[in-house]
Amino acid sequence: DTEVTQTPKHLVMGMTNKKSLKCEQHMGHRAMYWYKQKAKKPPELMFVYSYEKLSINESVPSRFSPECPNSSLLNLHLHALQPEDSALYLCASSQDQSSSLNSGNTIYFGEGSWLTVV
Amino acid sequence: SQKIEQNSEALNIQEGKTATLTCNYTNYSPAYLQWYRQDPGRGPVFLLLIRENEKEKRKERLKVTFDTTLKQSLFHITASQPADSATYLCALPGAGSYQLTFGKGTKLSVIP
Numbered sequence: 665d666t667e668v669t670q671t672p673k674h675l676v677m678g679m680t681n682k683k684s685l686k687c688e689q690h691m692g693h694r695a696m697y698w699y700k701q702k703a704k705k706p707p708e709l710m711f712v713y714s715y716e717k718l719s720i721n722e723s724v725p726s727r728f729s730p731e732c733p734n735s736s737l738l739n740l741h742l743h744a745l746q747p748e749d750s751a752l753y754l755c756a757s758s759q760d761q762s763s764s765l766n767s768g769n770t771i772y773f774g775e776g777s778w779l780t781v782v
Numbered sequence: 783s784q785k786i787e788q789n790s791e792a793l794n795i796q797e798g799k800t801a802t803l804t805c806n807y808t809n810y811s812p813a814y815l816q817w818y819r820q821d822p823g824r825g826p827v828f829l830l831l832i833r834e835n836e837k838e839k840r841k842e843r844l845k846v847t848f849d850t851t852l853k854q855s856l857f858h859i860t861a862s863q864p865a866d867s868a869t870y871l872c873a874l875p876g877a878g879s880y881q882l883t884f885g886k887g888t889k890l891s892v893i894p
Contacts, residue, residue: 707871709883773825775825778823
């Protein structure tokens with residue numbers, strides 16, 4: 665079982681709704697990530713938080729708003745999404761962002777949240 | 783930017799045989815390369831990491847090789863079982879970056 669917990673597992677929302685995806689890890693990791701994955705495609709990086717600060721935003725539309733309340737929690741706030749945003753949203757964590765270039769940045773993924781925008 | 787190619791979208795093999803999956807990359811050679819397993823509807827699970835100065839890495843029935851001259855990694859599953867059926871992703875860090883980029887994956891089906 666993964667040590668990265670995501671809720672909810674499934675979410676259906678309308679284009680005018682506001683919802684949030686939540687992620688939690690208790691491995692003491694200081695880097696946390698949001699990935700988006702469409703069917704038969706690889707995970708694509710959206711955001712990276714390092715020591716609770718946003719360090720990477722891969723040109724993600726503003727209708728996706730990440731938040732890192734503390735080192736164990738990561739949220740993704742959703743507002744005014746489009747049907748094409750329907751996908752599996754994966755949260756992940758790693759030891760930290762910078763020290764792993766030589767040792768390997770092993771990423772631990774959650775089970776994902778299936779999002780359907782109608 | 784780094785381009786990653788996994789040789790085939792799908793691979794079917796008979797139970798008990800060795801499955802071999804290929805990951806090729808272009809441009810710069812990464813400091814390391816990783817392999818992940820992903821089951822349908824679930825997040826990827828880390829399997830193995832191999833560094834650029836390592837030729838081969840093993841873990842139980844899994845073996846990974848890394849040829850920086852060919853810019854290629856091979857992932858082998860020996861004595862394959864139906865439970866090994868999944869999509870296998872290779873992943874590499876970007877140049878000067880710690881972020882992993884994933885290949886499209888190869889869907890392995892082990893037929894009883």
